[in-house]
Amino acid sequence: MDASPDPTMVFTDLKDLHMFLGSSRTSVNRPGWEARRLDFSAASRDSSTLSLPSPNASSLARGQKRHHDSLVGFDVTKKIREKDSEIINTRATVTRLQGRLHEVEVTHKKAKLEADAEIRTLQYRQRRDKELIDDLQCKLKKMLKGKEEGRESVKSARAQWDTANLEAGARVNKMQQTYLEESAKMQEKINDLQEQVTHLEEEVAEKTSKVTLAESHTEVLEARLVEVQEKHRRAEESQAQGEEQKRQLNQALSRVRDLELQQEGFKEAQKQQEVLEAAMFKLPSLEKELAKLKENNKFLRDTSRNTQLMEEKLTSALQQVNYLEKRCEDRASHQAKAEMYKESLDRFECIVEEEFGLGRRGTPEDLQGHLRQLRKGDQVLTDSLGQLRASYKSLEDGRNQEVVELNLLKTKLQKQEHMTQHQAGQNKRFNRRLLLVSKERDSLKGILNSYESEATINYSVVGQDRVRGLEGQVKLYRQEVERLNVELQEACSSTTSPAAAAAVSSQRMEDAKKITGLEEKVQSLEEQMGGIRQEKEVLELRLEHRALKGDYDPTKTKVLHFKDNPHARALENRKSQIEKLQTENESLQQRVRLLEQGETLNLTQRVGVRVAAESHKEVVELQEKVSRQERQNKRLMEAFQRKAREMREIVYRLTGYRVDSCGEKQYKLIHMYAESPDDYFLFEHTPAKEIQLLETEFSNTIDDLIDAYLRHENSYPAFLSAVTLDLFNRQTKYQAQSTSEEEEEEEEEEEEVDDRKGNKRGDQKGQKPDDDDDDDDDDDDDACVILD
Amino acid sequence: MAGTQQDITNAITLKGSAQLVSEFFYFGINSILYQRGIYPPDSFTFKQQYGLTLYTTTDPAVKGFLDDILAQIKEWLEGGEVQRLVLVVANVDTKEVLERWDFMVQQEPGVTPQDTKEGKGGSKDLKLIQKEMRDVIRQITACVTFLPLLDCACSFDLQVYTHKDTQASEKWMESPPCFIANSQEVRLKSFSTSIQKVDTCVSYKMDD
Numbered sequence: 002m003d004a005s006p007d008p009t010m011v012f013t014d015l016k017d018l019h020m021f022l023g024s025s026r027t028s029v030n031r032p033g034w035e036a037r038r039l040d041f042s043a044a045s046r047d048s049s050t051l052s053l054p055s056p057n058a059s060s061l062a063r064g065q066k067r068h069h070d071s072l073v074g075f076d077v078t079k080k081i082r083e084k085d086s087e088i089i090n091t092r093a094t095v096t097r098l099q100g101r102l103h104e105v106e107v108t109h110k111k112a113k114l115e116a117d118a119e120i121r122t123l124q125y126r127q128r129r130d131k132e133l134i135d136d137l138q139c140k141l142k143k144m145l146k147g148k149e150e151g152r153e154s155v156k157s158a159r160a161q162w163d164t165a166n167l168e169a170g171a172r173v174n175k176m177q178q179t180y181l182e183e184s185a186k187m188q189e190k191i192n193d194l195q196e197q198v199t200h201l202e203e204e205v206a207e208k209t210s211k212v213t214l215a216e217s218h219t220e221v222l223e224a225r226l227v228e229v230q231e232k233h234r235r236a237e238e239s240q241a242q243g244e245e246q247k248r249q250l251n252q253a254l255s256r257v258r259d260l261e262l263q264q265e266g267f268k269e270a271q272k273q274q275e276v277l278e279a280a281m282f283k284l285p286s287l288e289k290e291l292a293k294l295k296e297n298n299k300f301l302r303d304t305s306r307n308t309q310l311m312e313e314k315l316t317s318a319l320q321q322v323n324y325l326e327k328r329c330e331d332r333a334s335h336q337a338k339a340e341m342y343k344e345s346l347d348r349f350e351c352i353v354e355e356e357f358g359l360g361r362r363g364t365p366e367d368l369q370g371h372l373r374q375l376r377k378g379d380q381v382l383t384d385s386l387g388q389l390r391a392s393y394k395s396l397e398d399g400r401n402q403e404v405v406e407l408n409l410l411k412t413k414l415q416k417q418e419h420m421t422q423h424q425a426g427q428n429k430r431f432n433r434r435l436l437l438v439s440k441e442r443d444s445l446k447g448i449l450n451s452y453e454s455e456a457t458i459n460y461s462v463v464g465q466d467r468v469r470g471l472e473g474q475v476k477l478y479r480q481e482v483e484r485l486n487v488e489l490q491e492a493c494s495s496t497t498s499p500a501a502a503a504a505v506s507s508q509r510m511e512d513a514k515k516i517t518g519l520e521e522k523v524q525s526l527e528e529q530m531g532g533i534r535q536e537k538e539v540l541e542l543r544l545e546h547r548a549l550k551g552d553y554d555p556t557k558t559k560v561l562h563f564k565d566n567p568h569a570r571a572l573e574n575r576k577s578q579i580e581k582l583q584t585e586n587e588s589l590q591q592r593v594r595l596l597e598q599g600e601t602l603n604l605t606q607r608v609g610v611r612v613a614a615e616s617h618k619e620v621v622e623l624q625e626k627v628s629r630q631e632r633q634n635k636r637l638m639e640a641f642q643r644k645a646r647e648m649r650e651i652v653y654r655l656t657g658y659r660v661d662s663c664g665e666k667q668y669k670l671i672h673m674y675a676e677s678p679d680d681y682f683l684f685e686h687t688p689a690k691e692i693q694l695l696e697t698e699f700s701n702t703i704d705d706l707i708d709a710y711l712r713h714e715n716s717y718p719a720f721l722s723a724v725t726l727d728l729f730n731r732q733t734k735y736q737a738q739s740t741s742e743e744e745e746e747e748e749e750e751e752e753e754v755d756d757r758k759g760n761k762r763g764d765q766k767g768q769k770p771d772d773d774d775d776d777d778d779d780d781d782d783d784a785c786v787i788l789d
Numbered sequence: 790m791a792g793t794q795q796d797i798t799n800a801i802t803l804k805g806s807a808q809l810v811s812e813f814f815y816f817g818i819n820s821i822l823y824q825r826g827i828y829p830p831d832s833f834t835f836k837q838q839y840g841l842t843l844y845t846t847t848d849p850a851v852k853g854f855l856d857d858i859l860a861q862i863k864e865w866l867e868g869g870e871v872q873r874l875v876l877v878v879a880n881v882d883t884k885e886v887l888e889r890w891d892f893m894v895q896q897e898p899g900v901t902p903q904d905t906k907e908g909k910g911g912s913k914d915l916k917l918i919q920k921e922m923r924d925v926i927r928q929i930t931a932c933v934t935f936l937p938l939l940d941c942a943c944s945f946d947l948q949v950y951t952h953k954d955t956q957a958s959e960k961w962m963e964s965p966p967c968f969i970a971n972s973q974e975v976r977l978k979s980f981s982t983s984i985q986k987v988d989t990c991v992s993y994k995m996d997d
Binding site: 390548550551553557559561562563564566567568570571572575 | 851882945948955962972990992
């Protein structure tokens with residue numbers, strides 16, 4: 002446009018150039034900006050540079066526009082655009098910063114979450130640590146406590162140790178002191194002993210000197226001894242003389258003593274006499290008292306005897322009661338058993354009554370018989386059943402054959418009917434043919450006649466004849482046709498001509514009847530056939546069924562089986578088993594019968610074992626009873642023996658007599674003070690219940706006592722007491738003089754014992770002879786015991 | 790060559806068929822004896838046959854009996870004499886027949902006696918025949934589930950239904966047919982060797 006450029010334009014161009022240069026610089030910086038984008042602080046630092054580049058980027062494009070604008074003078078608009086661009090830039094930066102802020106927030110959140118998680122874990126750890134610490138503290142406390150306790154125990158132990166140490170020290174000191182003292186003492190003793198030793202040595206020396214002296218002295222003494230011995234012999238002789246004199250003196254002295262004793266005895270007798278005289282005065286009253294006492298005694302003895310009897314009775318009664326109680330218990334159990342058996346028997350009987358109608362009084366044999374009959378009946382029935390089956394089978398077979406025959410006959414009948422129908426049709430046809438043939442024959446006859454009439458053969462004539470014949474035939478046919486037409490007409494006008502019509506109709510009726518009859522027949526036959534077919538099917542099915550069941554045609558097949566088959570073998574085995582069992586059963590039954598009859602002797606041991614097995618329980622019970630009884634008996638025997646021994650011992654000690662039985666009702670009495678075992682009495686208990694003294698060597702020596710007590714007084718107790726006294730006096734000659742009071746007491750005792758013995762005798766007399774026998778046996782046993 | 794060989798392997802002659810059938814009878818009878826508890830289980834040992842574990846008796850008496858009878862039956866089968874073989878289970882005490890196991894032997898319709906005499910045979914696969922036999926024996930085993938319990942001393946007998954004019958040795962004797970009066974019949978599967986067909990049927994006494 003203008004050649005001279007506008008100054009402003011130059012300026013602006015310059016500025017643009019600057020700007021371009023600047024933009025190029027900033028564009029160089031761009032990759033760095035991209036890299037620094039994540040760095041927040043760097044970004045902020047570059048923000049000043051960042052605001053600039055975008056306007057510079059489009060500076061080239063806008064240069065011209067600005068140029069134009071500047072030409073136009075649109076400085077303001079340019080500035081506005083710059084501002085706008087700035088605004089846009091700032092917005093972009095804002096959005097970018099917001100994005101960054103968001104990212105930062107996200108990262109912050111993540112960091113926070115991680116931190117939270119870490120905090121949680123840390124808290125958890127802290128808690129665990131705390132717990133650990135607590136535990137450890139607790140442990141520590143415990144340890145401390147333990148330590149303190151240990152310390153205390155150590156202290157106490159130390160204190161104890163100290164005290165013990167002190168004590169031990171004290172003891173040691175004491176011991177040392179005592180040791181020192183002892184050692185000092187010992188030393189002293191040793192010194193003493195040494196002194197003694199020296200002293201003794203001195204003494205020994207002295208003694209040895211003395212011994213030498215003594216030896217010399219002994220030699221002197223030996224010489225003297227010889228002399229003395231001689232003197233001694235002389236002295237002994239004189240001493241023997243003196244001893245003889247002394248003996249004489251002693252004898253004299255003993256005589257004197259005897260005499261003195263006699264004198265004393267006399268004096269005592271005198272005293273006794275005096276006492277007795279005094280007692281004689283009291284005697285009547287004493288006798289009275291004695292009588293009273295005797296009565297009392299008697300009464301008391303009776304009562305004691307009674308009580309003893311009662312006691313014995315009581316014990317026996319108690320035993321009986323026990324036995325009876327046991328019997329009662331047994332009886333109750335037996336009754337219960339019996340009731341049970343009865344009930345079962347009743348039930349069996351009821352069953353038998355219900356089942357077999359034998360009545361309640363039916364015995365097992367009846368039942369067996371009945372069963373046998375039933376079995377027989379069963380067998381008979383099975384036999385008859387087999388027979389019936391066989392007959393049924395044969396009948397069935399016959400029936401089958403008959404059915405087959407029936408079928409055959411029916412088919413034949415049908416064929417026959419068919420044949421008859423066929424033949425009727427054929428008949429008709431034959432009739433017609435016959436008619437035609439007869440006519441042909443007639444015509445042929447005519448032809449033959451013509452041949453015969455004409456000798457020569459004239460074909461035309463022949464032809465003419467034939468034509469004539471044929472014409473005749475045609476005529477005949479025509480006639481036939483006419484006839485048939487007439488028939489037709491007649492048939493049509495059957496109503497018009499009643500006679501003919503009637504004939505036709507009757508014929509027709511007959512035909513129809515025939516037809517209907519035939520139809521009916523056919524129908525019935527068809528029905529029959531259907532029925533027969535069904536029957537046949539049924540029979541076929543049955544046949545098949547029977548074939549399944551194993552039926553067969555005996556005419557065609559046979560059934561074979563091995564003779565030696567398992568079933569036959571099993572049956573034989575069973576049969577032999579049953580026979581064996583039956584024979585066994587019979588033998589057992591016989592044995593049972595024998596047993597019931599009580600013939601136990603002939604039975605074999607086996608039977609005995611079986612019976613034992615059967616009544617094992619009972620036998621065990623009985624054995625128990627027996628053993629119990631035996632034990633009881635044994636105990637009783639023992640008790641009895643003990644009692645008897647006691648009794649005899651008591652009697653022996655109280656009366657002085659040991660009573661042994663020897664032989665039949667003879668009793669040997671040996672006294673305690675007997676001088677020899679041959680000194681004994683023999684008493685016999687006669688059948689008249691009297692006691693007799695038998696003669697023995699000893700009894701012969703005491704005739705005076707027998708005379709005094711038995712012949713005159715007839716008192717065995719008194720006699721025995723007298724003997725006792727006599728023997729006692731003989732044994733204790735010297736002791737008898739000691740005291741008179743003892744003797745009195747003894748005498749009283751003996752009297753009592755004698756009385757008792759007398760009573761006992763009386764009891765024995767009262768008892769039965771059986772008891773005596775028992776006593777005898779026991780006595781035999783006891784004799785040795787007492788002798789020991 | 791291959792074709793002829795194939796023919797030979799698949800061909801079953803009458804003898805082979807009789808062998809197969811008598812073998813089947815042996816295992817079938819043993820299975821019945823074991824399953825029905827006619828002999829104690831400890832008198833049996835097991836054997837693999839037809840892809841099954843089958844029990845066969847070790848009782849010498851029973852084994853001898855079966856061997857004898859099956860040898861004869863095999864002969865008769867070869868002659869086409871056997872119509873049926875019956876295993877009868879009977880109570881020893883009452884002699885009552887409790888079960889009948891019928892094996893009905895039939896000549897296959899397409900095979901003529903002439904063919905069999907000439908040694909021509911069927912063309913059925915042996916495996917197929919054995920499969921059919923296995924099915925029958927399985928059914929026999931399964932029958933235990935519905936057959937009534939044999940709670941008495943039982944024994945068995947084998948009866949052979951033959952032609953009237955069949956010659957038998959002295960060991961054999963004619964027997965009455967053992968029928969069950971009140972019986973229920975169950976047909977089992979049948980098998981065929983393509984020469985002989987064997988139908989199996991069990992009949993047992995109905996409970997009153």
